[in-house]
Amino acid sequence: MNNYKLTIQYDGGRYKGWQRLGDSDQTIQAKIENVLSEMVGEKIEIIGSGRTDAGVHALSQVANFKLSEAKSKSESEVMTYLNRYLPQDISIMDVSIVSDRFHARYNAKAKTYLYKIWNKEYTHPFLRKYSMHVEKELDLAKMEEAAKFFLGEHDFTAYSNAKSKKKSMVREIYSISLEENNGLIEVRIRGNGFLYNMVRKMVGTFIEVGLGEIEAKSIPEILASKERVQTGGLAEPGGLYLEKVEF
Numbered sequence: 001m002n003n004y005k006l007t008i009q010y011d012g013g014r015y016k017g018w019q020r021l022g023d024s025d026q027t028i029q030a031k032i033e034n035v036l037s038e039m040v041g042e043k044i045e046i047i048g049s050g051r052t053d054a055g056v057h058a059l060s061q062v063a064n065f066k067l068s069e070a071k072s073k074s075e076s077e078v079m080t081y082l083n084r085y086l087p088q089d090i091s092i093m094d095v096s097i098v099s100d101r102f103h104a105r106y107n108a109k110a111k112t113y114l115y116k117i118w119n120k121e122y123t124h125p126f127l128r129k130y131s132m133h134v135e136k137e138l139d140l141a142k143m144e145e146a147a148k149f150f151l152g153e154h155d156f157t158a159y160s161n162a163k164s165k166k167k168s169m170v171r172e173i174y175s176i177s178l179e180e181n182n183g184l185i186e187v188r189i190r191g192n193g194f195l196y197n198m199v200r201k202m203v204g205t206f207i208e209v210g211l212g213e214i215e216a217k218s219i220p221e222i223l224a225s226k227e228r229v230q231t232g233g234l235a236e237p238g239g240l241y242l243e244k245v246e247f
Helices: 028-040 075-085 140-148 198-210 216-225
Strands: 002-010 057-067 090-098 110-118 152-155 170-181 184-191 240-246
Touching (some): 002 028, 002 075, 028 075, 075 090, 110 198, 140 198, 184 198, 198 216, 198 240
Antiparallel strands (some): 002 090
C-alpha cells in the first residue's frame, strides 16, 4: 500500500464542514473522496487532521489515504487529477507519498487557528465573507489580557459545544497572539488540539472583553465552572481558518 499525504486549502463558505455526512456530499471530505474514487475506480476514504465546522476555511488542512500497489499513482498524477476535477474552492497544494505509519489525525502534534475580525464601523466588501465584522472599536490591550488566561492546560468544557461526555475536554494552549493592522485584527491560537466550537467561543469571549461587556479576570471562573451557559457568543464561522498542522 502507498500512503499519500495531502495538503489542502479550501473556502468552507458553501460546505457543511470537513466531515462526510450520511445525508449529504456537500462536505470537503466527500468532495475529495468522490474525485479520488473516480480516479482509481474504487471507494477511497481519507483521514483528516481534524474536523472544521460548517463555513470554516483552511489555509493548510492535512489528510491521508492509501492505495494498493495495483491502483497507485505518482504524486503528480494525484495532484493534477484532484485539482482538475475538484470545485475551484478546494485546492490541493501538495501531494507526497509518506511512511505507511503516517496518520493525519493521530500524528498531529499541534494546530494553529487564525481568526479575522474587521473592526471598523463600515463593512469591508472583500472581507465580508472571510472575517467577522465588529462595528464598535475593540480594546486590543484588554483582549490580550484575556488571552493570557487561556494559556496552558485547562478543561475547556465551558468553551465547547462537543456532545461527548466520555472524551477528555482537557486541551493545552501554547500561544495566542493578536495583531491589528488598519482595522483588521488577526487572532492566532496554537494548541495541542481543539474541541468543537472551542476557537469560535474563545474569540467570542475576546470580543466581549474588547467591547467592555465582561472582565478578562472572569475567564478563570468560567473555565473552572465547566458550564457552557456562562460563555459568551459564538464568533461567526466565516472568520475562522485552520492555518497550520504540525506533526
